[in-house]
Amino acid sequence: MSEAKLGPAPRVTVRAPAKINLHLGVGRPRPDGMHPLSTVYQAVGLYDDITVTDAPDWSVGLTAAVDGVPLDDTNIAIRAGRALVKHHGISAAARITIAKCIPVMGGMAGGSADAAATLLALDRLWDLQTPDEELLQLASTLGSDVPFALLGGTAMGTGHGQLVSAVTDRTSVWWVVVLSDDGLSTPAVYRHFDELSPDAPNEPPVPEELLEALAEGYADEVGDLLSNDLWEAARDLRPDLVDVETKLRTMGADGVLLSGSGPTLLMLHDNVDAARSAAAEVAALGYRCALAPGPVAGAHVVTYA
Ligand SMILES: C[C@@](CO)(OP(=O)(O)O)[C@H](O)COP(=O)(O)OP(=O)(O)OC[C@H]1O[C@@H](n2ccc(N)nc2=O)[C@H](O)[C@@H]1O
Ligand SMILES: Nc1ncnc2c1ncn2[C@@H]1O[C@H](COP(=O)(O)OP(=O)(O)O)[C@@H](O)[C@H]1O
Numbered sequence: 001m002s003e004a005k006l007g008p009a010p011r012v013t014v015r016a017p018a019k020i021n022l023h024l025g026v027g028r029p030r031p032d033g034m035h036p037l038s039t040v041y042q043a044v045g046l047y048d049d050i051t052v053t054d055a056p057d058w059s060v061g062l063t064a065a066v067d068g069v070p071l072d073d074t075n076i077a078i079r080a081g082r083a084l085v086k087h088h089g090i091s092a093a094a095r096i097t098i099a100k101c102i103p104v105m106g107g108m109a110g111g112s113a114d115a116a117a118t119l120l121a122l123d124r125l126w127d128l129q130t131p132d133e134e135l136l137q138l139a140s141t142l143g144s145d146v147p148f149a150l151l152g153g154t155a156m157g158t159g160h161g162q163l164v165s166a167v168t169d170r171t172s173v174w175w176v177v178v179l180s181d182d183g184l185s186t187p188a189v190y191r192h193f194d195e196l197s198p199d200a201p202n203e204p205p206v207p208e209e210l211l212e213a214l215a216e217g218y219a220d221e222v223g224d225l226l227s228n229d230l231w232e233a234a235r236d237l238r239p240d241l242v243d244v245e246t247k248l249r250t251m252g253a254d255g256v257l258l259s260g261s262g263p264t265l266l267m268l269h270d271n272v273d274a275a276r277s278a279a280a281e282v283a284a285l286g287y288r289c290a291l292a293p294g295p296v297a298g299a300h301v302v303t304y305a
Contacts, residue, residue, distance in 0.1 A: 013051040013303035014121040016113035016149050017043040017296050018102040020175065020259045020266060021157075022214075022222065025204030026193060026229040034144070034160040035190055038204040040167065040211070041145075043152040044175055044294040048110060049099040049302065050077060050117035052125050058082065060096045068104040068183060076142060080115040083138050084122050084130070094122060105183020107260030109145040116149035116299045124301055136164075152298020154214060156206070169295050170217030173268055174275035176253070178244060179288040180263035184234060189261040192233035204229070219270035223255030226268065234262035241265065247285060251278050 019041050027036035060075045069075065077096045085092055096118060102110030116139055123130045130138075132150075139146035144161035154169035193200075213221035235242050241263055248256045253267035267282075269275035275291055282289045 010125060011051060011053050011303065011305050012121045012125045012301060013049055014117040014124075014299050015047045015049050015302045016117035016299040017152055018046040018108035018110060018113060018292070019043055019145060019148055020108065020257065020294070021228060022154070022226055022257070023207040023210050024228040024230060024260065025207065026190075026197075026200060027202055027204045028200040029190075029194060035193075036159070036203060037144075037157055037161045038206055039157040039161060040154065040207060040214075041148045041157050041164070042154045042169070042294045043148070043296045043298055044177070044292040045296045046102050046108065046177065046290060046292045048102050048113050048117065050114055050121050051097045051099075051303075052081075052094045052118065052121040054125065055093050055095040058093045058096075060098065063097060063099040066100045066104060069098070069100065075114075076111045077114045077118040080118040080138075080142055080146075081122055083141060084119055084128070087130070087134070087138055088128055090126070092126060094125065103179055103183075103264055105185065106180065106264040107184065107186075107258070107262045108177075108264055109149060109260065112143050112145035113149045113299070115139065115142045115146045120150065120299045120301065124304060148298075150298050152296060154295045156211070167211055168215040171214060171219045171222055171270075173219050173222070173270055173294055174272050175292045175294055176267040176269065176275055176279045176282060177259075177290045177292050178248065178265040178267070178282055179290065180238075180241070180265075182263065184238060184261055184263045186261045189230050189233050189237065192237055193230055196233055196236070197229070200229075219268070220254050223253070223268045226255040226257040228258050228260075230261050231258045234258055238263050244287065248282070251281055253278060
């Protein structure tokens with residue numbers, strides 16, 4: 001009788017990027033409370049890695065402790081896993097391990113990245129061969145930003161952000177990502193936007209000029225056209241951000257932007273050397289920061305063992 005050889009348990013790791021919104025046009029809330037958006041997403045090079053292995057029950061862990069990430073069933077990665085299992089009518093569960101580099105509650109969609117990565121990782125682990133359209137549809141049930149984390153690159157987002165379509169982006173830029181010690185709640189920022197903007201349109205307009213600048217590859221024009229309708233609400237809720245923003249604006253970047261609902265701030269540079277010098281200046285002021293290229297790919301498999 002031949003001896004059974006036990007190999008390592010099958011394991012899949014998927015990497016998913018953070019996102020920023022080059023343009024975030026927000027309309028008047030719909031009856032369900034969600035806001036219609038006209039947004040231009042860009043995936044940038046800060047990543048979470050999700051590793052999944054087959055397990056008798058659902059569980060989630062972190063490779064290093066990170067404040068604010070729930071380690072129970074409310075973690076969006078477990079919600080994604082359960083949604084995939086339900087979609088296929090199968091009985092299965094997994095251990096999900098998150099290596100977190102995307103700031104939590106930073107307006108960079110780290111939770112959404114984890115959800116997208118989990119969908120893809122489990123699909124590959126169990127060889128479910130879920131068609132892309134079904135993965136995107138499942139993603140949209142988990143959160144408005146989750147479909148974009150699957151797609152990556154640069155894309156137009158409409159509906160409440162869940163309807164995504166790739167746009168031509170010939171720029172290749174570097175972002176200085178200025179981190180904040182405290183997070184901001186997305187629903188709180190949207191609520192305050194409503195108070196500040198009673199006349200918001202039902203359908204926020206498409207940012208045609210920005211789309212043209214992206215297609216032409218003019219990073220400096222893109223810098224001038226960055227905009228975020230949630231910025232005023234975030235400044236009100238976090239007045240400390242105004243001082244940081246004022247300092248960033250003196251540093252000669254091609255553009256300065258609030259990432260999504262904040263509080264992360266961003267500086268745009270069209271080359272890595274300029275971004276590195278700006279990051280050194282930011283660090284000298286005592287702020288934590290990171291460098292991230294954009295655009296980058298959406299969720300993708302990095303280890304399949
Ligand atoms: C603001 C944005 C910009 O991309 O990103 P973040 O700053 O959170 O990363 C998104 O709209 C956040 O998307 P996401 O974080 O996926 O939100 P969801 O889970 O779908 O919704 C969380 C809550 O945000 C509010 N919400 C979200 C999206 C939207 N179009 N209108 C809303 O009013 C609702 O209060 C909702 O209950
Ligand atoms: N895997 C996860 N990673 C980060 N946050 C998570 C995760 N699962 C659930 N959450 C919760 O989702 C909320 C939003 O987190 P995050 O996606 O980091 O921020 P943002 O919406 O600002 O981009 C937080 O309150 C956090 O507790």
